[in-house]
Amino acid sequence: MESHKEYVSGLGKESKIPPEIKGWNWGAFFLNWIWGIGNNTYIAFLMFIPFVNFIMIFILGAKGNEWAWQNKKWKDVNHFKSVQRKWLLASLGIIGVFFPLLFLSVSSALKGEAYDQSLSIIRENQQVIEMVGKPIEPGYFILGSISTQGPNGQASLEYNISGPKASAVVYVYANKHAGTWNLEQVVVNDEENHKKINVIPREN
Known part of the structure; x- marks a missing residue:
C-alpha cells in the first residue's frame, strides 16, 4: 500500500493527488477567486471574465481540491481537509448573511x-x-x-x-x-x- 509520504503537495502537476481529498470543493465553488488567492490557485481569476465565470465556478468546484493540493504546500492530508472545511464554513456564513440582505433590499425597493x-x-x-x-x-x-x-x-x-x-x-x-x-x-x-x-x- 502506498504511504501518505508519496503524496507531496505544492509541486504543481508533479504532485500526486491523495484519494482522500478527491471530490467537490464547496469553498472554491462559492468563494471562487477569494478562495483562489488563499489557495494559490490563481486560475480562479477567470471569474472576472464575463460568460467564462459561469462555467468557471463549476470547474473550481470540481477541480478545486486537486489544484489547491498541487499549488500550495500542506502539512498533510488532514491539514488540507481542515483548511478546506474552514473555507466551506466561511462560504456558508457569507451566503447566510448576503442572501437575506439582498432579499431585504429588493423587498424595500418594492x-x-x-x-x-x-x-x-x-x-x-x-x-x-x-x-x-x-x-x-x-x-x-x-x-x-x-x-x-x-x-x-x-x-x-x-x-x-x-x-x-x-x-x-x-x-x-x-x-x-x-x-x-x-x-x-x-x-x-x-x-x-x-x-x-x-x-x-x-x-x-
Missing part, C-alpha cells in the same frame, strides 16, 4: 407608492377585516416587480398580511400615469380557508 396604497385600502376593507381580523399587519418580504419609464410605469406585487383570525396573500397590479400610481387590481387570498376577496376587481 415598498413604494403602489404598495402603500394597496395596504391602506386593504386595512379599510370590511371584508378583509372580517376574514383576517384587526389589526392587519403586512409581512416583511415583498415579491414582484416594478418598472418605470419617465412618468409612467407598471407594478406587480405579492405580499403577505396577517391578523388575529388568519393570514392571507395579497396580489397587486398597478399602473403609473403622469407620475401617479393607480391600483388596477387588488386581491386578497386566504388559501387555507379557500376565501378570496377582490378588493379592487380588474376591469374587463
